[in-house]
Amino acid sequence: GDSVTQMEGPVTLSEEAFLTINCTYTATGYPSLFWYVQYPGEGLQLLLKATKADDKGSNKGFEATYRKETTSFHLEKGSVQVSDSAVYFCALSEEGKLIFGQGTELSVKP
């Protein structure tokens, strides 16, 4: 079946550092791809999404490009802030159901 694999955390960065969280997927069809973020004590929130190959999703300085040739959807941000500390989940949509990666914890130090 379809699946999502994320790089393991935790990832610890200094403020203003560059962030990359890798995400690859396997799917039989052409799924939509998502990044969700979970801040401490809160529910998951949609961060960005892309619905077809070569689409770039972006929000709050984060970006991810749907790469069909490498089956990847890596999350990037040029300059992280302490407030970006959270758990990030990559996911794909299969017939309306979301399949998640295991999550990557990001900790940004001042």
Add this chain to the structure above:
Amino acid sequence: GAVVSQHPSWVICKSGTSVKIECRSLDFQATTMFWYRQFPKQSLMLMATSNEGSKATYEQGVEKDKFLINHASLTLSTLTVTSAHPEDSSFYICSARGGRGVDTEAFFGQGTRLTVV
């Protein structure tokens, strides 16, 4: 975004008892609700999908008699863990979707931490 409220946020219960978790959509009508389970440092695993007014569809390996799901209204779904055991201890998360299109955004509750002692 829309708000989904889950209650309680944490609960401790004794083995053999049942626990009910509520998931409410506060400002939209949820035609579809999803229940997930999350183990520490692992991904969210979909347990079941429920559409308002119909029986829930359970994922393979999920015991429907143990995890009772009711979606009686467009704003409320409940998950009841029956005869709970310590191995049922986990983080349970619901999400709700308002539209019928498969790519309609789903909004998530904050989760419920269940500990069975």
